[in-house]
Structures are given as C-alpha cells and as structure tokens.
Amino acid sequence: MLKIYRLKKNLFAVFLLICATISAQTTRKYSNEFMNIGVDAAAFGMANAVVASSQDVNSGYWNPAGLVNIEDNELSLMHASYFANIASYDYAGFAMPLDDRSAVGLSVIRFGVDDILNTTQLIDDQGNIDYNRISLFSTADYGVTFSYARKLPLDGLNFGVNAKVIRRVIGDFASSWGFGLDAGIQFEKNNWRFGLMARDITTTFNAWSIDEEQFATISGAVEGQNQELPETTEITIPKLQLGIARKFVFHYDFVLQAEMDLNFRFAETNDIVSSSFASVTPALGLEFGYIDMIFVRGGVGNFQNVTQLDGSDSVNFQPNIGVGFRYKGIQVDYALTDIGDQSAALYSNVFSLKLDWSIFR
Numbered sequence: 001m002l003k004i005y006r007l008k009k010n011l012f013a014v015f016l017l018i019c020a021t022i023s024a025q026t027t028r029k030y031s032n033e034f035m036n037i038g039v040d041a042a043a044f045g046m047a048n049a050v051v052a053s054s055q056d057v058n059s060g061y062w063n064p065a066g067l068v069n070i071e072d073n074e075l076s077l078m079h080a081s082y083f084a085n086i087a088s089y090d091y092a093g094f095a096m097p098l099d100d101r102s103a104v105g106l107s108v109i110r111f112g113v114d115d116i117l118n119t120t121q122l123i124d125d126q127g128n129i130d131y132n133r134i135s136l137f138s139t140a141d142y143g144v145t146f147s148y149a150r151k152l153p154l155d156g157l158n159f160g161v162n163a164k165v166i167r168r169v170i171g172d173f174a175s176s177w178g179f180g181l182d183a184g185i186q187f188e189k190n191n192w193r194f195g196l197m198a199r200d201i202t203t204t205f206n207a208w209s210i211d212e213e214q215f216a217t218i219s220g221a222v223e224g225q226n227q228e229l230p231e232t233t234e235i236t237i238p239k240l241q242l243g244i245a246r247k248f249v250f251h252y253d254f255v256l257q258a259e260m261d262l263n264f265r266f267a268e269t270n271d272i273v274s275s276s277f278a279s280v281t282p283a284l285g286l287e288f289g290y291i292d293m294i295f296v297r298g299g300v301g302n303f304q305n306v307t308q309l310d311g312s313d314s315v316n317f318q319p320n321i322g323v324g325f326r327y328k329g330i331q332v333d334y335a336l337t338d339i340g341d342q343s344a345a346l347y348s349n350v351f352s353l354k355l356d357w358s359i360f361r
Helices: 004-019 041-045 064-069 212-216
Strands: 026-028 076-080 087-099 102-118 135-151 156-171 174-189 192-199 204-210 231-236 239-251 255-264 279-290 294-307 313-325 330-337 349-356
Touching: 041 279, 041 294, 041 313, 041 330, 041 349, 064 102, 064 135, 064 156, 064 174, 156 204
Parallel strands: 026 231
Antiparallel strands: 076 087, 076 349, 087 102, 102 135, 135 156, 156 174, 174 192, 174 204, 192 239, 204 231, 239 255, 255 279, 279 294, 294 313, 313 330, 330 349
C-alpha cells in the first residue's frame, strides 16, 4: 500500500510540475523548446550549424529564405528517439517553387511520450486497489509551420517568413494553442554564404486550457498540499541565429563546406557567454562531400557552463557525427549526437530521408 501511495504521490508531483510550466503570462527561457531541437539528420551531423547554408526543403525550419533555391518539389521525413526510446521525435516537410523567384513550404513536427500510466484512480474511495482503474495517456507537442520565401532585387539576397501554429496536449489534463512568426534572410556571394534567422519575432503566445474535473481527481492526493489551478498563458521570447558558411572545392569532385553559427537567447542562461541581456553559444559544422553523392559530417555545439558536484565549473559541449548518401534525387542521412557523452544531453540516433520530385519526371 505504501508503494502505491508513493506512486500516486509521484504522479501528483509530475502534474504540479506541468502546472508550473504553464503559469500565467510568464515569459520563460525555455518555452516551446521542442521547436528548437532541429530537423534533418544532415543538420544534426553538423551540430545544427546550417542557418547560412540550408538550401532545400528543410530550410522551412532552419531559414525559410533558403527555400528559393529548390528547383522542384521536395519532401523530407525524419525520425529520432530520445531518453532511451521513451520519447519520439518526428518531422515531415514539403516545399515547392512557385516561380523562379519564390517558393512555399509546409512542415510538421511532433515530440511525444505515449502510453503513460495514469494511476490516479488506482485506489478507490474505500481504499481498495483496482488495477482495472489504470488508464493510459499521451503527452505530445505539435508544431505546424507555413513558409514563404522570395528572392530580392539584389543578386544573392533572399528572405523568408514562417507562420507557426503550436498545439500541446497533456492527456485529458491540459492542452494549449500557440501562434508565432519567424523571419530569415540569406546572402550568397561567390563561395561565401551568410544567414540570419529570427525565431518568435513577435513572441509566441500559448493559451492553455486545463480540465478542472481531471485536476480535481488529484489535487487532494497529498494531504495539506492542494494545488490551486494555475493561470493559463505563456510567452516564448525571441531567439536569433547568425551564421557564416564557406564552400571549398578541391579537384571538382571533393567539396568541403564549413559553417559557424552563433545562437542568441535574450535571457540569462548557462550558455558559454551569458548576461542579463543575452546569452550566446556557438556551433561549428563541417560537411565533406564526394561527387555530390557521399557525405561525411561532423560538428560541435551546445556549449554550456555546468556546475559540478564539488562546486567547480566546467564547460560541456555536444559533438556530433553523420553520414549521407544521395542518388538521383533520393538522399538518406544518419546522425549520432553527443559523441563521447561530453554534455548532459543523452546521445540520439537520427535518421532522415529526402526526395526530389525530379526522380518521378
């Protein structure tokens, strides 16, 4: 009985944590973080340092300005597992040119944990344990992004915008809708590329709805620790990504692309450079290609100041590697993140597939 009581108490604590994350009209450092994970195994292999160089269907996420470089319809799919396969992260993107100066895109992201045991009703009013009262629920975050890109009159300069719809669901307990905008530009001159991506430029607003009946079933689970219903709005503050990339061609068949990005958050965090105004962490990615068919990638990013158990500080970072293969409009990519366990994040295997409609013509 004590074990069951502790289980119920732990679930109640989890629900309190959920409520705390959606308290009213609060500007948070890490709101809607699932939208910052990234997409495409090729980008993960380069530590997500692709803001300046992204020029395919995945640009709808990384920098919508890059969509103007696609020549035909493109489709991208990705799957990754997180936290020892407890959570699944999936992405699908589609983009198409409208004419020789503009393009549109649509992408969908889902990050979810499924089949979570709900034991809040395990013990009935008489104190009896009934395992038939256990149910399952899922918690999932969805992001749908509509993108538009256009070439500007200045040769090599492009811009793009995203309109985002956020849907977050925590079983029958709570759900929310959110809306936001992104904007990006890219400029290319010779073998140099520059990119700027501003996320949540208007701030992204989330409005939560909490099921009061569901909340009431557990609000008194721990005597003397009843929780009031939290208020239900949150705001995601803007973020900025600045990138510079350079392509090196060797003997026509060998190409090396290098990019360095600076990721800005306008809040004090554990990033390697941090102040009350803004925090900055760099990312560096390399891609080596042979005859535009075989690719080997590496990157390092997510530099964080971490306090150790003995009170000392150290800098953690996340190294990644990846490989890719392209043939006649079909591209398959793989990335392994956090090589050598140099950061607090767990390593993940990321797979993605990209199709160019030209293979069907």
